[in-house]
Amino acid sequence: MGNKETSGVGGNTTCVEVRCGDEIIIFDSGTGIVNLGRTLMKELPVKARLFYSHVHWDHIQGFPFFAPFYVKGNEFDIYGGTCLPKTIQEVLQQQMTPPCFPVKIDLFGATLRYHDISQGDVIEGKNMKVTLGNLYHPNGSFGYRVESENRSLVFATDNEHLEEKMNKNLLHLSQDVDVLIYDAQYTDDEYYGRNGQFSRKGWGHSTMREGIKIAKAANVDKLVLFHHDPSHPDEFVGRIEAESRKIFPRSIAAYEGLEIDLNDPDMPKSMFD
Numbered sequence: 001m002g003n004k005e006t007s008g009v010g011g012n013t014t015c016v017e018v019r020c021g022d023e024i025i026i027f028d029s030g031t032g033i034v035n036l037g038r039t040l041m042k043e044l045p046v047k048a049r050l051f052y053s054h055v056h057w058d059h060i061q062g063f064p065f066f067a068p069f070y071v072k073g074n075e076f077d078i079y080g081g082t083c084l085p086k087t088i089q090e091v092l093q094q095q096m097t098p099p100c101f102p103v104k105i106d107l108f109g110a111t112l113r114y115h116d117i118s119q120g121d122v123i124e125g126k127n128m129k130v131t132l133g134n135l136y137h138p139n140g141s142f143g144y145r146v147e148s149e150n151r152s153l154v155f156a157t158d159n160e161h162l163e164e165k166m167n168k169n170l171l172h173l174s175q176d177v178d179v180l181i182y183d184a185q186y187t188d189d190e191y192y193g194r195n196g197q198f199s200r201k202g203w204g205h206s207t208m209r210e211g212i213k214i215a216k217a218a219n220v221d222k223l224v225l226f227h228h229d230p231s232h233p234d235e236f237v238g239r240i241e242a243e244s245r246k247i248f249p250r251s252i253a254a255y256e257g258l259e260i261d262l263n264d265p266d267m268p269k270s271m272f273d
């Protein structure tokens with residue numbers, strides 16, 4: 001597939017920035033963090049918290065290419081810990097060792113502080129609070145809820161729904177949030193293996209319909225369909241968004257550069273509007 005077919009949604013892997021006043025939170029360092037790094041280089045010195053849902057490749061690949069890590073005076077608190085045989089520090093450092101990567105992590109000029117976390121932990125800043133819960137994914141993943149000044153958001157990607165019951169951690173995290181960012185990688189046909197598709201059950205991802213179930217049950221205001229399958233071109237994602245809006249009108253397919261102001265009651269502009 002050429003880039004043209006996916007240039008709207010964008011081809012980068014997971015990275016989401018959340019701003020709570022002057023505090024910066026980053027979720028995951030997929031390749032999307034490279035562009036974020038370019039933006040943050042205009043705001044030196046950078047102080048931010050980086051939370052990992054988990055450390056599958058598509059969520060860590062951009063780590064060595066995040067320009068603010070190379071600048072002295074920047075400070076980062078890095079949080080992770082799903083099913084790691086080692087600490088989050090060791091896992092990330094291991095990624096930057098030969099023969100897989102030539103630049104050693106010692107070249108980073110910024111101060112990096114690592115924190116191993118688990119379900120039940122609460123991380124508080126000046127103006128924000130982050131709580132986390134285990135999602136259902138091979139090797140585990142964390143969903144995160146951010147609260148700041150009566151606004152709230154959940155980042156819940158790399159999660160497979162359970163057919164018998166809804167994930168109670170996710171339901172709990174998502175209760176009454178303004179925005180739920182949810183793993184809607186597959187269509188129902190892909191997930192259940194219908195209409196010529198093979199089944200993706202057990203692969204650790206979910207569907208738009210399951211996102212809507214959670215959004216309705218937890219009284220979510222806006223649903224962001226996230227972690228699109230790499231084989232879905234823009235127009236295909238557009239069809240998923242249109243379907244979703246029939247059932248849950250306040251839903252939107254995520255795309256590169258999408259910004260949501262949690263104080264704005266209106267839906268952000270869809271890529272397809």
Ligand SMILES: [Zn+2]
Nearest residue numbers: 054056137158
């Ligand atoms: Zn994953």
Ligand SMILES: [Zn+2]
Nearest residue numbers: 056058059158
């Ligand atoms: Zn992933």
